Amino acid sequence: MATTLTGGNPHIIQLPTTPASSPSEPEAIAQQWLTKLQIQLAHPESIDLATIFHKESWWRDMLALDWDMRTLHTATEIEAFLRKRQGPSALSNFRLQNKGNFKPSWNQVVDGLGWVSSMFFFDTAVGSGTGMLRLTQSEDKVWKAYAVYTSLQELKGVEEPLGKRRAEGTTESMPGGLEGGTWVERRERQKEFLDEEPTVLVVGAGQAGLNMGARLQSMGLSCLIVDKHERVGDNWRKRYRTLVTHDPAEFTHMAYLPFPQNWPQFTPKDKLGDWFEAYANIMELNVWTRTAVASAEYSDSKGEWNVDVTRGDGSQRTLRPRHVVWCTGHSGEPRVPTFPGQDSFQGTVYHGSQHRDAAELNVRGKKVIVVGTGNSGHDIAQNYYENGADVTMLQRSGTYVITADKGVFMMHEGLHEDGGPPTEQCDIVSESLPFPVQFALSVHATKRFAEAEKDTLEGLRRAGFQLDFGPDGAGIARAYYTAGGGYYIDVGCSQLISEGKINVKHSPRGINGFGTRELKLADGSSLPADIVVLATGYDNMRTTVRKVLGDKVADRCSDVWDLDEEGELRAMWRPSGHPGFWYFGGNLALCRIYSKFLALQIKAVETGLSKGTRHQERTNKI
Structure with a gap:
């Protein structure tokens, strides 16, 4: 079994072919493989993957092994990566998903390719994660990994207040008790940031900014969202009259708050704008509308920004966040050609x-x-x-x-x-x-x-x-x-x-x-x-950064979108090249999914877990 690169392009591959017969006990196969992986990872200095990975195998990791998005291809690369990163990351305590749609099962993926797949769970030195394994048989009938995925889902000691961990909500249970004010009195001060600086400034209150703000605040990070429009949701309301979403409802939920069961399959733009506005209120997001970034400068020595914003009433405010998340739309500035005559x-x-x-x-x-x-x-x-x-x-x-x-x-x-x-x-x-x-x-x-x-x-x-x-x-x-x-x-x-x-x-x-x-x-x-x-499209998102924040910031940022040499998206949802600056965008589903991973990266910096990425110096890469 082999994965073949074709056409000289490292991102165009030919899928392997595998035996057609389905195994009778996929759960036993998955468990045996996962146990073998755990044994290997217990001794990272001597990892030898030949018996459990195909030569042409893949491992995609989101923050479980490195504070970045990584794709490793071939057993040799994966082995080198694990030898370097497993020690500090300490992936352990692997458990298979044992119920539901993603428990161990045989999948005939396409003609000629079938695999045993399963979701699994694990712990790391700093948190807990979820992954996926996909196993195929080798020529000698041994089940080996074709593709493995690991993703950090939560940090230990700073878990989100979800479900049974939700806040009590009474005035007495809030910090400072009754003297700190009722919920609505506290909200008024929080929204204006009268008592603190925001840790994170999010620029743009579309699907990217709102998902991002919800994730950050759930992880205990103070966050201010600024947007130039009059109302949250105007980035959709002000687009052409007949626009509706082109993706169905079940794919486009927002973080923590799915659409109601009777929501239309494809959402009209004004209805979506109203949903965004309601979402911002329900999720208690701190949003300043009619607010534009006038200037921004980063201090490498202090590890913080100095950002001047102009508000709708003409007043100015200087903010000193440690992070800026750029959520102005992943397409950047309109690409407007001109022609003779x-x-x-x-x-x-x-x-x-x-x-x-x-x-x-x-x-x-x-x-x-x-x-x-x-x-x-x-x-x-x-x-x-x-x-x-x-x-x-x-x-x-x-x-x-x-x-x-x-x-x-x-x-x-x-x-x-x-x-x-x-x-x-x-x-x-x-x-x-x-x-x-x-x-x-x-x-x-x-x-x-x-x-x-x-x-x-x-x-x-x-x-x-x-x-x-x-x-x-x-x-x-x-x-x-x-x-x-x-x-x-x-x-x-x-x-x-x-x-x-x-x-x-x-x-x-x-x-x-x-x-x-x-x-x-x-x-x-x-x-x-x-x-x-x-209808000629848009330039790279970096063009908007250059237009608003200037050359000094833009020159330190990477271009956004398309795949890098490993096969991950360039700069999006991950280190941008500029310390304390992050690009964030995509369709509604991607903003829901990747807002968690970007919020985890920022939280890791703020808690000192990701020392090397405080200024996004990728010293931990192999």
Whole structure:
């Protein structure tokens, strides 16, 4: 059994092939393997994984062995990593999950690949964790690990006040008793930070900032969230009128507070904005709206920031947090190209981020060109068509398309779905495979989606729409994590394209420029145009940091998104390159999942457990 790298790209792999027969006692197989691992880890200086790991195996770790996200590939790399990190980390007391969906079981994952998988639990020197194991048989019929996942879930001595540990809530039980004031009196002082500085300043009150604030406060860290909008949730309310979430409800819960059972499957933007506002109140988050960061400077000697903020009433406040979490949207600043002749164009040109609603304009019969075929481009094109415009989408390269009513639900089968396992367990399972393995499995899943959606895809092809399933056929997974775009989750526009109601023009070499009433293409042709919408995407999140905080901060930060050499996302949810500065973003589900891990990293710094990462010096890497 082997995992093969293909095409010269370390993040495109070929999955192994395994015997087809299912074992009769998966629990015994998993327990025997886990016992062997524990024996090995008891003597880290002499770890020898040859008998329990395949040569081409994987280990993904989130904070259990290193205060960072790590992916190790091959038994040799894993062995070296464990020899260095197991001593201080002290993983021990391994226990299998013995009930529910993720107890030991045989899974025929794809044709030719089956494994025994199980969730398991363990302790570390500083806390407790949860993991996943996936075992396949070697040629000599020995069960060995193909993929192992370990994740720190809680720190000892500073556990979150959840369930039976919840706070009593009476005035007498609060610090200082009655003299400290009632709950509402304390909240007023807390929200204004009259008695202390926030340990963490979170910039942005969208799904990233709110999940982050909830996690930090649950872990006992004082946190202030600032946002430029008038109300929490305006980052969704102020987007284009017809927007709804493209992910289903069970996938998009917020930390600690799932949507009600009667919540719609796909959430309208204004409804989601109202939910965010309610969430901030229910979770007792300290949010200053109508507040902008004016300047920020970091003191390496003090290990703290000096941040000036301007509030809605014009007043200024200087804050001295030890951490800044940047939650302004993982896409950064709008990418707005300019073209020759654009100034003389007699129509309207604007970036997709400025789109609100075609119904506000008199567009009936107008020639509208939408440049770009991602989610926003499709939604904007559909909005213009529904208001009577003559719409053409300009497509430079192929786009991956998956439908919201079929493929999206197939993506979540067995995990985040109605009647499925608990969200917390689904989150662990969904993130437990290294991204290269996830992509390789997505190749097979994408083929299944395409078969289920073949009528839609064939209709697009007939209309001249270019489809692209990715260099390895991995579809939406690879497109999202490596490029942050290049796909469309279909909520109706594909049918309009197939029926010829929205036109498509393929222009591989792009745009040459503008005429007075036309868009000139590189192939020498042109398109008449009254309105041109540039749905051309966004720059790296670091561009927003540079714009707001300046070059001194941005130059010390790394670029964000896409995979690093190990196969983890660059800089997101993990050390950014700048001490005390963290990037945080993603869709609703990722913000729920990774807010825990980022909050744990910050808590570890503040409790002295992660001395090396106080200034994010990654001295503990192998």
